[in-house]
Amino acid sequence: MTLLDVANLDSGYGDLQIINGVDMQVGDGEYVTIVGPNGAGKSTVMKSVFGLTTYMGGSIEFKGTEISGYRPEEIISTGIGYVPQSDNVFPSMSVMENLEMGAYILDEVPQERIDRIFDRFPILEERRQQNAGDLSGGQQQMLAMGRALMLDPDLLLLDEPSAGLAPDLVQDMFDRIDRINDDGTGVLLVEQNAKEALRRCNRGYVLVQGQNRYEDTGDALLADEQVRKDFLGG
């Protein structure tokens, strides 16, 4: 079943069109990666799914319902979690409060979700009373993911979660994403560590200048001469 179905999407900022007829699907529980050069519009696609850009045409369906034009809180409640590329925690609020904000649209903070997230990221439980701004980069990424997982979404949008992490932490981050996906959550990942991301995912898209360039299974993209040469550094 298709979870997210983006078809012929046009979007941008104000009058500036960035995304030009992009198609993209994520199946139920699937793990999909978007790679592409800087400024290709990868983040813009994600923001568009979340209704944070200027919509210019095409369709965005989630579980069969058109969600373009939905407000962010409606999109969250349909079951999409989003971790933006940068500034993805509330720095002066505690770890616990950041997680609570993830469940803002609920009347009560679901304690079992918090427990579940502490199981997944034990360091967050240790640091629960600390301000998010005092965490290391890797811990902040975990917190941002934890926040996005608070409502147990069916689809998690992750924008460059390994940015700025040391090499061993990058592997650790990928392992964590694998585990989230193993538990049945669909993942749409934008990554600068393109090779590693393609190795781990089910399918991948190569986005260039706001348009689809290649689309295939991760392994096939890794094997493709042209993709290797142009986008993966040989």
Next chain:
Amino acid sequence: MSRESLTGMGENISGGRISDSASAVRNRLSPTSGADIVGLFVALLMVLLVLDIVRRLVTGGIAYTKLLEYLWWGLRDAMYIALAAVGLSMTYSILQFANFSHGDLITTGAFGGWAAAYLVGGWGLASVGELVLVRATSGGVSPGQVGLQVFASPLAILIGMVVAGAVTVLVALAIDRLVYKRMRDQGGISMLIASVGVALALRYFLAVIFTNRKRGVTATAPDVGPFTAHELTLVIIAFALIVGLHLLLQRTKLGKSMRAMADNKDLALITGIPTERVITATWIIGAAFAGISGYLIVLDRGSVSINLGWFLLLLIFAAVILGGIGSIYGALVGSLIIGMTVNVSLIWLPSDLAKVSAFILMILILVFKPNGLLGGVETT
């Protein structure tokens, strides 16, 4: 991230390492900067001044009780500055502009609140017009005849305070609908300039109704121990309101969503926080505090004038900037420092110059810590 990042994580990470170590080297080698020297200077000055106070106390140059009195006045001034400063700081961090009409919200509360207190407490003692306009014309009823003071007419004073907050909230919300709401995406500078216009318009509007005559308002109340009853009332109520705000910010969902939005507006939107509702709550709290501040200042000083808030605005900005603009707890710290400085410096300076000392201290601290005392911490 750079273009090379797609070629794999190798370059990327080592790039990070290089810049890290470069900055570490820079830190180690950095010579003493001008800011450090100013910081040292301020610290030295503080030590000297404290030593001088001790000397004066020992030699009898200043009475022990006099010093205590200055400290108490410092606390009193800090409290009403703080009431106004937290609101200014909140509008800055959540609406992202420096609101120059905040001072005139203080004046709005002062007049609105005392009009209500006069109506309730002075009913039958003078014409309704005289009461509602809070003695706008001279020659009518005197403050002593109306007799408003906390012991004689606590209910009128309390009702006046509630009205002061409520009227100011209504005015602030109306101004937001009319002016600022249309400008949400226009950036801080345009909104700042608009707020200067709003400040003038609001003040002249108040002057048309209440006239610009400075006049006495309250009757004298008996002292409570070493304090006047009215300054004690001011300090207690302001303290209670600030504690209440602290609890709201830390314990309630609304408070947390306000802190979240002050922290990171875009992320607040993504988590589903209804941002317009948070903005409304910000105006309500900020304006209510400003209005009550103005009302309590009149209670303490005994008189009201049209420039009350405007003249105070500079001190409030000083407190907010000193604490780190946008930081609510910083605004409290800043208020305390400003209030204390203005009063304790009376030991050395005539009262005209005492205010200047607060601004000089602010400038010195800003040179030393450009983001304010709590600015870098981003404690909202």
